[in-house]
Amino acid sequence: MPPEPPVETPSSLADAYALLALASWTADAVDAAEPGTVTATPQLTPIAGGTDVMVRITGEIGEPPARLLDLWRLDELRGIASDGEAITLGALTTYTDIRRSAACREHLPALVDAAATIGAAQIQNRGTLGGNIANASPAGDTLPVLLALDGEIVVGGPRGERTIPAADFWVAYRRTALAPDELILRVRIPVAGGREARFRKIGTRRAQAISKVVMALAWRESDGGSSRTWSDVRLALGSVADRPIRVLETEAVLEGAAPTPEIADEAAAALASEISPIDDVRSTADYRRAVAARVLHRLIRDVGGW
Helix, strand or coil, X not given: CXXXXXXXXXXXXXXXXXXXXXXXXXXXXXXXXXXXXXXXCCCEEEECCCCCHHHHHCCCCCCCCCEXXXXXXXXXXXXXXXXXXXXXXXXXXXXHHHHHCHHHHHHCHHHHHHHHXXXXXXXXXXXXXXXXXXXXCCCCCCHHHHHHCCCEEEEEECCEEEEEEHHHHEEECCEECCCCCCEEEEEEEECCCCCXXXXXXXXXXXCCCCEEEEEEEEEEECCCCCCCCEEEEEEEEECCCCCCEECHHHHHHHCCCCCCHHHHHHHHHHHHHHCCCCCECCECHHHHHHHHHHHHHHHHHHHHCC
């Protein structure tokens, strides 16, 4: 087993930025210098709740981190706030925090449902929203919810802050748009406008299971009338590609439609045709394709009430 990596423990966000800047400067200096003239400092790997990074320390999954940046003490990264237009969640918001938040239960029930599926109580007490986002697993349970709800991820570092739409954040397998010297600070999720959302997860067990298929569906209903047509539809999935994805062709089937049996059939068929699921140790591509279509069909049926 590899030795435990050294841990940097900043007491403020400014301290964390300074450590990131130093690590980044050292890496740049090594790249630019003559061989042997500058000594590299091991890269800093941020750690929050530790529920993902701690598994890597054993060396059993991926390359073990060389040096850790412990963010757990940084109160600047905590808290859930609502301004009527959006809910803002600090990067260190735990899944338990999400489940207990009155604002999340009222405005983001799909995110609450996702948080409730992640691990057992111990994981929910330590695991963080920012960690789930940064870990960038295709099976990350909260990630399709952020995609479906047009979430924004605010990141920061020594060069300042910037906002990245969730749709642009996960760029490849376990890769994000974060620069090496940036941290996730908070997540902003719009809640104005009457958008509804649903979440479903399929795993080997009903609890403490990694997703085989995870799905979030969001929409707005038309005003009045009996047709209940949908607009501004977002359909996002995890565990079916190398990253969490939106399925635009299937969204187009649902856009302007009503949750009827005919539309459910058409949308399920479109989804099965659109996705190219992965094969891995948890499931086959054929199973994921069939189950994703059935889960979408059931979501539409549940909303339509037929």
